[in-house]
Each structure stands twice: as C-alpha cells, then as structure tokens.
Amino acid sequence: MQALILDGVNQTLQLREVPTPTPGPGEALVRLHAAALNHRDVWIQKGQYAGLKFPIILGSDGAGTVAELGEGADEALRNQAVLINPGMHWGDNLAAQAKEFQILGLPHDGTFGEYACVPARYVHPLPEHLSFAQAAALPLGGVTAYRALFTRAHLQAGERVLVSGVGGGVALLALQMAVASGAEVWVTSSSDEKIKQAQALGAKGGISYQAENWPATLAKQVGGGFDVIIDSAAGPGFNNLLDAAAPGGRIVFYGATQGDIPAVPARKIFWKQLTILGSTMGTEEDFAGLLQFVSEKKMVPVIDKTFPLAEGEAALRHMDDGAQFGKIVLEIVPA
Structure with a gap:
C-alpha cells in the first residue's frame, strides 16, 4: 500500500x-x-x-x-x-x-x-x-468536544457558552454541538472573518481575544457571564476566562497551546464558585454518545x-x- x-x-x-x-x-x-x-x-x-x-x-x-x-x-x-x-x-x-x-x-x-x-x-x-x-x-476532535461539553461540563439547553479560539477542529465542533443542544454560544478569535463564519454556524457573536479587557466588553454585549467556557490555549490568557465566567460557571480546557497558566487569582475562583475542569479525548461511552448526537442532530x-x-x-x-x-x-x- x-x-x-x-x-x-x-x-x-x-x-x-x-x-x-x-x-x-x-x-x-x-x-x-x-x-x-x-x-x-x-x-x-x-x-x-x-x-x-x-x-x-x-x-x-x-x-x-x-x-x-x-x-x-x-x-x-x-x-x-x-x-x-x-x-x-x-x-x-x-x-x-x-x-x-x-x-x-x-x-x-x-x-x-x-x-x-x-x-x-x-x-x-x-x-x-x-x-x-x-x-x-x-473522531478525535468530536470526542474531545463532546466530553468537554457534556461529560465534564454537563451542558444544559439554554445555558450560555463561550468557545475560545474558534477556527480549529475541536473548537468548531464544540460550537456546533453547543448550538445543536440549544445553548447560546459566543466565540473568541483573533480574526473577524472567523467570528463571522462562526456566526454563520449559529454563534450569537464574538470578540477578538486580543482586544483590551475583552471580558468586560463581551459581558456588556451578552448581558452577563458564561455558564460554560471551552478553551484549548490556557497560558496567560486563562485569567481572562475567570473574568468572563458567570458565578457558578464551569471552565473546561483540553489543551495548553499557550503554555502553563501563570499565577491564578484564587479569590476569583472561590468567590465566584467556579469549577475548573481538565479534559482529554474521551471514553468509548463518550464516542458512542458523540455518534448518537451527530446522527440525531444531522451535524456535519x-x-x-x-x-x-x-x-x-x-x-x-x-x-x-x-x-x-x-x-x-x-x-x-x-x-
């Protein structure tokens, strides 16, 4: 061969x-x-x-x-x-x-x-x-997104979701799944064009993660923080996600393309009652759930x-x- x-x-x-x-x-x-x-x-x-x-x-x-x-x-x-x-x-x-x-x-x-x-x-x-x-x-991107959203974050219809760095495979699949599950989805990207493309897939809107104090700006647009945040970058920008999260929010990260997370302001986590979750790939049960979800929702x-x-x-x-x-x-x- x-x-x-x-x-x-x-x-x-x-x-x-x-x-x-x-x-x-x-x-x-x-x-x-x-x-x-x-x-x-x-x-x-x-x-x-x-x-x-x-x-x-x-x-x-x-x-x-x-x-x-x-x-x-x-x-x-x-x-x-x-x-x-x-x-x-x-x-x-x-x-x-x-x-x-x-x-x-x-x-x-x-x-x-x-x-x-x-x-x-x-x-x-x-x-x-x-x-x-x-x-x-x-497969790989799909099961990663599925586990992050549903097995780890327990996403429910009607919740507000932020997907960071939209454009890559996992982020886009997470966007599509969250939209299909009835969530209100927003995105971040360094590209205005990618934000527009994400909106064509059902995102309500988005913002550049390079913008100064973008969590506060986005909070004004959406009327509050995010129940679930899906991230693959970690690094210095992770602290912005703490600001973007709603009280009681769940932040799931499945990668660290920007490196380790620097000093974390612990008070933001405990006072806002946040949950920080790591996630990698998925179980055979996650994969079966992914295929059932994709088939039922006719997701492409x-x-x-x-x-x-x-x-x-x-x-x-x-x-x-x-x-x-x-x-x-x-x-x-x-x-």
Whole structure:
C-alpha cells in the first residue's frame, strides 16, 4: 500500500510503498477513503510530543470500508462503511484514562495511508448522513468536544457558552454541538472573518481575544457571564476566562497551546464558585454518545480544505499556518 512516512523530527512526509498490514485476532483492516489532520500530527513532526518513534505513519482520524477481519472479529463488519475511534485502551475508570491509553498514529501506525489495522472494537458504522471525508473529520476532535461539553461540563439547553479560539477542529465542533443542544454560544478569535463564519454556524457573536479587557466588553454585549467556557490555549490568557465566567460557571480546557497558566487569582475562583475542569479525548461511552448526537442532530463537521494523499506535507504546512476554519482532510482511496 501507499502511505505517508515520517522518518524523524522535522523531516518531511514521504509517500512510499509499504507492506499492507494483516489483521491479527480481533482486528479489522480498514481500506481508508479519507483521513483528517490534527495539531497532534504537526507536534509529532516537530518533536514536541511524548513517546516519539520513527518511522511512523501519522494520522488519528480516518473513515473507509472494512476490507479484512482477523480471527474472532465480528464478520458483520466486513465491507461496512466505518469510521475509527482513535482513543484506545482508556481503561475501567471513566473519570480519567489509564496509563495504557493510546491515540492512533503514535505509537502505532495511523491513518495517513491506504489501509489501517485497528482493534475491531474501535470501528463504528459511518453516520448515514456523512460522506467519508466528513466522517473522517469527526473522531478525535468530536470526542474531545463532546466530553468537554457534556461529560465534564454537563451542558444544559439554554445555558450560555463561550468557545475560545474558534477556527480549529475541536473548537468548531464544540460550537456546533453547543448550538445543536440549544445553548447560546459566543466565540473568541483573533480574526473577524472567523467570528463571522462562526456566526454563520449559529454563534450569537464574538470578540477578538486580543482586544483590551475583552471580558468586560463581551459581558456588556451578552448581558452577563458564561455558564460554560471551552478553551484549548490556557497560558496567560486563562485569567481572562475567570473574568468572563458567570458565578457558578464551569471552565473546561483540553489543551495548553499557550503554555502553563501563570499565577491564578484564587479569590476569583472561590468567590465566584467556579469549577475548573481538565479534559482529554474521551471514553468509548463518550464516542458512542458523540455518534448518537451527530446522527440525531444531522451535524456535519466543517471541512476547511482537502488534499490528495500525495500532498500530505502541504496539508501539514497548511495546518501549521493556523489560518484554517475547520478540518483539513486527506482524500486517499476513492469511495
């Protein structure tokens, strides 16, 4: 099969012919029609990720058809259109992942190739209303957003939600899910154009996180603070989120792209009765809930741009530029 191979830190992806994997007991071989990028892929390429190993086939998100099954795998999956849950071996504690938890694409080969071999328990039927490209855009970002909103923050219809840094895959999926659940959603971004695009998806409005004292300005616009805030940046800007939160609000962050949070004014947290929640990926139950939610709401992930598999390096550079609005997808084998 053809696959994109990363040979080392700061190396470019190389399209090469490699052996097609053979499914072992309980495994499924998926013939991939589409795969989607995540910032994780860029960070691995730059050496900014734990557990690096090379050569490796990157890619956590993928959708396709089941081509072969290993011994003991459910024969009903054969030839079925599926997408892959990339979060594997969560463990028995639903509150947090076990040490054995892994994400597809490192340490095991991922979806940037014509085939991927995974345990059959992580293969799920494709939501009927989605294309392969749309389904490939869903798994990692979708389960991250779903767990942050519903499992961790327990979002309820009618609550006011702020999604920071809108434009990336998880933030947009969180926006779409919150809107579909009946929440009032606002966003932040450094781009006025991205705020307008978010409004087209159902956001009530937004503000630049580069604006001075933006929490106070936004509070005047919306008539108060936010019940739920979804963030991936952390860093120095996190203290602004404490100001933006309503009394009793919940702040969920699933990343720290701006680094660690500096000194936190504790009085703002205890006096406002705030809850600060960390979240990473999701359980198998979260993933099942995500697929049910997406199917019931007929939600369609936003795709920024598609590239052929051979242009995987160009796709990574497009993601690294940070200008995208939605998921970046590789088209692999025609459906």
